[in-house]
Amino acid sequence: MxxxxxxxxxxxxxxxxxxxxxxxxxxxxxxxxxxxxxxxxxxxxxxxxxxxxxxxxxxxxxxxxxxxxxxxxxxxxxxxxxxxxxxxxxxxxxxxxxxxxxxxxxxxxxxxxxxxxxxxxxxxxxxxxxxxxxxxxxxxxxxxxxxxxxxxxxxxxxxxxxxxxxxxxxxxxxxxxxxxxxxxxxxxxxxxxxxxxxxxxxxxxxxxxxxxxxxxxxxxxxxxxxxxxxxxxxxxxxxxxxxxxRLNNVMKYLTCITLVMAIPTIISGIYGMNVNSKGMPLANAPNGFAIICGIILIICIVALIVMKKKKMM
Missing domain, CATH: 3.30.460.20 (CorA soluble domain-like)
Known part of the structure; x- marks a missing residue:
């Protein structure tokens, strides 16, 4: 123009x-x-x-x-x-x-x-x-x-x-x-x-x-x-x-969750082995399953408390 x-x-x-x-x-x-x-x-x-x-x-x-x-x-x-x-x-x-x-x-x-x-x-x-x-x-x-x-x-x-x-x-x-x-x-x-x-x-x-x-x-x-x-x-x-x-915090939480979830996996894996039931604690107990689940829950809660005090979460 x-x-x-x-x-x-x-x-x-x-x-x-x-x-x-x-x-x-x-x-x-x-x-x-x-x-x-x-x-x-x-x-x-x-x-x-x-x-x-x-x-x-x-x-x-x-x-x-x-x-x-x-x-x-x-x-x-x-x-x-x-x-x-x-x-x-x-x-x-x-x-x-x-x-x-x-x-x-x-x-x-x-x-x-x-x-x-x-x-x-x-x-x-x-x-x-x-x-x-x-x-x-x-x-x-x-x-x-x-x-x-x-x-x-x-x-x-x-x-x-x-x-x-x-x-x-x-x-x-x-x-x-x-x-x-x-x-x-x-x-x-x-x-x-x-x-x-x-x-x-x-x-x-x-x-x-x-x-x-x-x-x-x-x-x-x-x-x-x-x-x-x-x-x-x-x-x-x-x-x-x-x-x-922020990414580090997410990875830290995921790691803690993985550790907590590993506890019931390990215990259930041990109880799932093909061994004589006489050698397994609570294997023949009427409420054995509930007791074992309670023990797993307690261990998971203790693990969470410990990680919280260590500022891992």
């Missing part, structure tokens, strides 16, 4: 044609749309479509007549029939008069600008616009990280009798998401560091202050990711220990 926006008097509106100071938004563009933008702004089409490759890493390239900035942004996907988080590339191309964004899907980062939720936003102030996009990216990372930690807390509250194997799987998914976030945030940090050094990109003092804020927010997101990864790792180890301990 190809859309053109421009701000006049701090009010954004959609346009039909390319104009100076406009923002060109490409969302999962077709080859024809990519070719149209490439010819209109004299840009290599491979740079326009670079953000459509999910394997592209964050980077900044200074080309003749334009600058390509690639960063990773957070998004959601369905994995194992549940909503999880991942990252996708966002391409930002700076030309002398325009700014172009390319992404494979609609993202709330850019929707905030279209829906007029960002103050002091102007498509004509390109570098400030870029830094505002990067600031919203870091803020969205932090927001998603808080949601991930909330999910982790909900799982942790179920630790105990309600712990299930699916909770371990969910924790593994959260931990995998944090790995993706950590990798993307570090790569974005490298891009931000390079942006602060390049002299070719004209920057005003206010823009530099905003870039400093973006770097701080990105670093904070990196630290949050590291902290939450450690917490999730500890929670996962705790849940594994709880499940293992």
């Amino acid at each position: 190809l859309a053109i926006y421009r701000t006049d008097d701090c009010v954004i509106h959609e346009m039909e044609e390319f104009q100076e100071g406009a923002w060109v938004s490409l969302v999962n563009p077709t080859m024809e749309e990519s070719q149209e933008v490439a010819e209109a702004f004299d840009i290599d089409i491979t740079d326009i479509r670079a953000a459509l490759d999910e394997e592209e890493s964050s980077r900044i390239d200074l080309e003749d007549g334009y600058t390509l900035i690639l960063v990773d942004i957070p998004t959601t996907e369905i994995r194992h029939e549940s909503k999880t988080y991942t990252t996708i590339p966002l391409g930002i191309i700076l030309t002398p008069e325009n700014l172009i964004t390319v992404c494979t899907e609609e993202t709330p980062i850019l929707q905030h600008f279209i829906q007029r939720r960002v103050r002091e936003f102007s498509t004509k102030k390109k570098m400030r616009f870029v830094y505002q996009i990067l600031f919203r990216t870091a803020a969205l990372y932090q927001s998603n990280l808080r949601i991930i930690d909330k999910k982790r807390t909900e799982i942790e509250e179920r630790v105990g009798d309600n712990t299930e194997d699916v909770d371990l799987i969910e924790l593994h998914e959260l931990e995998s998401t944090l790995v993706y976030f950590a990798t993307s945030l570090r790569a974005n940090g490298v891009v931000l560091e390079r942006l602060s050094r390049y002299k070719r990109l004209e920057q005003y003092p206010e823009d530099k202050e905003l870039l400093g804020d973006v770097i701080v927010e990105n670093q904070q997101a990196i630290e949050m990711t590291a902290i939450y990864r450690d917490i999730i790792k500890g929670t996962r180890e705790l849940m594994s220990s709880v499940i293992d301990n």
Whole structure:
């Protein structure tokens, strides 16, 4: 999808044609749309479509007549029939008069600008616009990280009798998401560091202050990711220990039951041997069977008491 926006008097509106100071938004563009933008702004089409490759890493390239900035942004996907988080590339191309964004899907980062939720936003102030996009990216990372930690807390509250194997799987998914976030945030940090050094990109003092804020927010997101990864790792180890301990308790009870049930089996096996009944106690007694059953019951009860005192049950 190809859309053109421009701000006049701090009010954004959609346009039909390319104009100076406009923002060109490409969302999962077709080859024809990519070719149209490439010819209109004299840009290599491979740079326009670079953000459509999910394997592209964050980077900044200074080309003749334009600058390509690639960063990773957070998004959601369905994995194992549940909503999880991942990252996708966002391409930002700076030309002398325009700014172009390319992404494979609609993202709330850019929707905030279209829906007029960002103050002091102007498509004509390109570098400030870029830094505002990067600031919203870091803020969205932090927001998603808080949601991930909330999910982790909900799982942790179920630790105990309600712990299930699916909770371990969910924790593994959260931990995998944090790995993706950590990798993307570090790569974005490298891009931000390079942006602060390049002299070719004209920057005003206010823009530099905003870039400093973006770097701080990105670093904070990196630290949050590291902290939450450690917490999730500890929670996962705790849940594994709880499940293992529960299994050990079950095996212990089964062992005790087996030992108790072995008592009547042994006694009945002895009395079932083909020997002379004169050598068997109570073999000829009128109530011999009842007496033997009573003795077996007493021995089983004594065995249970002993195992209880030894904390074997």
